[in-house]
Amino acid sequence: MSIRHTSGPLTGTQRITGKLLATQGYVVGIEISGSGARQSVALADLDGNILHRIRRPLEYVPDTETVLALIDEMLTEVTGPEQLRNGRILRVGIAVGGLVDAALGIVRTLHHAQGWDNFPLQDYFTERLDVPCIIDNDANAAALAETTRGVGVGERVVLYVGMGRGIGGGLVVNGNIYHGMTCTAGEIGHILVKEHGPKCSCGSLGHLEAIASAQAIVRAMIGLSVEYPETEAAIRRVTGDRAERITAEQVFRLAAEGDKIAQHIVNEVHTYLGIALANIVHLVNPGMIVLGGPVALAGELLIAPLRARILELCLPAATQSLRIAQSSLGTDANLMGAVTLALQDI
Numbered sequence: 001m002s003i004r005h006t007s008g009p010l011t012g013t014q015r016i017t018g019k020l021l022a023t024q025g026y027v028v029g030i031e032i033s034g035s036g037a038r039q040s041v042a043l044a045d046l047d048g049n050i051l052h053r054i055r056r057p058l059e060y061v062p063d064t065e066t067v068l069a070l071i072d073e074m075l076t077e078v079t080g081p082e083q084l085r086n087g088r089i090l091r092v093g094i095a096v097g098g099l100v101d102a103a104l105g106i107v108r109t110l111h112h113a114q115g116w117d118n119f120p121l122q123d124y125f126t127e128r129l130d131v132p133c134i135i136d137n138d139a140n141a142a143a144l145a146e147t148t149r150g151v152g153v154g155e156r157v158v159l160y161v162g163m164g165r166g167i168g169g170g171l172v173v174n175g176n177i178y179h180g181m182t183c184t185a186g187e188i189g190h191i192l193v194k195e196h197g198p199k200c201s202c203g204s205l206g207h208l209e210a211i212a213s214a215q216a217i218v219r220a221m222i223g224l225s226v227e228y229p230e231t232e233a234a235i236r237r238v239t240g241d242r243a244e245r246i247t248a249e250q251v252f253r254l255a256a257e258g259d260k261i262a263q264h265i266v267n268e269v270h271t272y273l274g275i276a277l278a279n280i281v282h283l284v285n286p287g288m289i290v291l292g293g294p295v296a297l298a299g300e301l302l303i304a305p306l307r308a309r310i311l312e313l314c315l316p317a318a319t320q321s322l323r324i325a326q327s328s329l330g331t332d333a334n335l336m337g338a339v340t341l342a343l344q345d346i
């Protein structure tokens with residue numbers, strides 16, 4: 001980063017590098033999910049504490065106009081004059097649940113959502129709000145948040161695995177997100193784990209996401225239960241007769257209680273997630289794998305067998321200092337990721 005020479009005398013607070021060196025003000029974090037389930041806006045102080053937040057889910061997969069209008073509304077509420085008593089907004093960070101080119105500031109695509117292909121989201125918000133804006137993939141942002149203010153603090157090589165509707169991954173090395181050449185590094189949901197396996201959101205067969213995402217787990221449970229009355233009854237019992245609302249976490253609990261169908265599904269998750277992560281461990285040798293998103297709410301029911309599986313599949317030297325942990329930011333990880341993006345270099 002180059003030193004900026006100024007003609008006047010330098011004072012202690014003067015900006016002499018590309019960094020903001022701010023002591024007061026705010027940042028805004030915005031979360032845009034590919035599924036429509038989560039659109040959030042948060043106002044945070046410069047220590048990353050969220051002061052005010054709003055979350056508006058949509059019941060359908062959103063197009064750009066719907067999402068941007070919704071975020072506009074939320075921004076107005078979150079950044080009103082009464083909220084900004086201690087300065088102005090210095091930067092905006094946006095975590096997007098799709099393919100993002102962080103270097104160019106564009107959304108490449110959100111699977112199944114309309115109007116996002118090559119959308120210049122960074123320019124849109126920079127112009128709209130008149131402050132610098134940083135965008136990235138939501139799992140990348142969550143990975144950064146977990147290493148900055150979550151369970152991965154102090155770790156040099158962290159792999160974050162976000163297991164929600166899809167599966168996203170983010171790799172943080174020495175405090176920086178590793179993007180790769182075209183910003184697709186970490187797209188681990190599309191690793192092939194089972195040839196001729198179930199169909200993935202991208203259209204291919206046998207990808208990790210098609211087996212171990214929350215949506216895949218829930219679909220398999222509901223689909224298979226049709227032929228197993230005991231499982232169907234168990235689903236009705238834990239969902240209050242609203243089977244369609246069953247969560248991945250509940251499938252793990254039913255497996256632990258002995259339901260054979262749930263056990264089969266959970267076993268598939270451990271088997272194929274284990275294969276994917278063991279392969280990644282041999283490539284990048286991480287110090288920590290952080291599991292986040294709705295599937296990770298199953299906690300040790302997910303992690304303990306997975307840890308055993310990875311240890312079994314990996315060279316001992318590759319896992320010598322590996323820890324596998326549940327996200328400490330939980331369902332806030334993506335939004336905290338957006339805030340963390342905004343706070344970089346401030």
Ligand SMILES: [Zn+2]
Pocket residue numbers: 189190200201202203204207209
């Ligand atoms: Zn795929």
